[in-house]
Amino acid sequence: MRLEGKVGLITGAASGIGAATARFFADEGMAGVIVADINDELGEKTVAEINAGGGKAIYIHLDVSDPDQWQAAVKESVSKFGGLDVTMNNAGMSVPASRKKVEDTTLEIWNAMHAVNATGVFLGMKYSIPEMRKRGGGSIINTSSIFGIVGSGSGTAYHSAKGAVRTLTKAAAIQYAPEKIRVNSIHPGFADTGMTQELHAMPGERERRIGLIPLGRMGVPEDMAWGAVYLASDESSFVTGLELVIDGGTIIQ
Numbered sequence: 001m002r003l004e005g006k007v008g009l010i011t012g013a014a015s016g017i018g019a020a021t022a023r024f025f026a027d028e029g030m031a032g033v034i035v036a037d038i039n040d041e042l043g044e045k046t047v048a049e050i051n052a053g054g055g056k057a058i059y060i061h062l063d064v065s066d067p068d069q070w071q072a073a074v075k076e077s078v079s080k081f082g083g084l085d086v087t088m089n090n091a092g093m094s095v096p097a098s099r100k101k102v103e104d105t106t107l108e109i110w111n112a113m114h115a116v117n118a119t120g121v122f123l124g125m126k127y128s129i130p131e132m133r134k135r136g137g138g139s140i141i142n143t144s145s146i147f148g149i150v151g152s153g154s155g156t157a158y159h160s161a162k163g164a165v166r167t168l169t170k171a172a173a174i175q176y177a178p179e180k181i182r183v184n185s186i187h188p189g190f191a192d193t194g195m196t197q198e199l200h201a202m203p204g205e206r207e208r209r210i211g212l213i214p215l216g217r218m219g220v221p222e223d224m225a226w227g228a229v230y231l232a233s234d235e236s237s238f239v240t241g242l243e244l245v246i247d248g249g250t251i252i253q
């Protein structure tokens, strides 16, 4: 019961890392888990599973790039559970059209990638902070990536947006530390999730990636979800502005 009594909202929680985190948050005793996503069917399924296991979860449709939807989601969360202690800005996207070099990246895909992967995080913090202030503190967890720290041969806009999340997290951590609102980032390495399903099905690609991981296996959503539990809990009450890299050692080389 590491999260007993807390209320937490997770974006991109219909699938992958977000769904695993929502399950762990409920298992650790959260008084309310808000599963937010644009995939309503999968989101409702995640909520049904959590509630069948004795958790207290609701689903809210939330496109993280839309400020009006953010305001409505925070309002609904607070009216349902009485406050907000944890926000995990986890929704993200990477599509074949975004896995391009600089010259081959269209402005359209550049803007779309930043709208979800970077602006979505900014809006999530902007609208959660006032509610956390009312509770006397809180924990914001922003999902970046190892690709927010190091470069690679493609994924131009993804690198840029995830890199923005990395330093935006530290700026917010400094700004809100006096109010005991902690802001940290998680940097997943390669993992099997909805986002990587198509990529990892390409001949040899999954094996190539495993070859880059010193611990010798592909990541699973639960690897990141344990990190989120730590950052959401009071066990990390002296931790802010941290980059928690969970990648099997990929970028220490």
Ligand SMILES: NC(=O)c1ccc[n+]([C@@H]2O[C@H](COP(=O)([O-])OP(=O)(O)OC[C@H]3O[C@@H](n4cnc5c(N)ncnc54)[C@H](O)[C@@H]3O)[C@@H](O)[C@H]2O)c1
Binding pocket: 011, 012, 013, 014, 015, 016, 017, 018, 036, 037, 038, 039, 062, 063, 064, 065, 090, 091, 092, 093, 094, 116, 143, 144, 145, 146, 147, 187, 188, 189, 190, 191, 192, 193, 194, 195, 196, 221
């Ligand atoms: N899987 C990996 O290898 C990996 C590596 C590094 C970072 N990440 C990051 O982890 C996070 C979670 O991704 P995942 O790997 O679990 O993938 P996933 O596709 O399984 O989950 C992402 C979820 O985000 C949702 N989403 C997409 N756009 C949204 C929007 N505009 N508003 C709300 N929800 C939206 C999707 O519907 C989906 O449910 C992402 O930020 C991703 O960039 C993943």
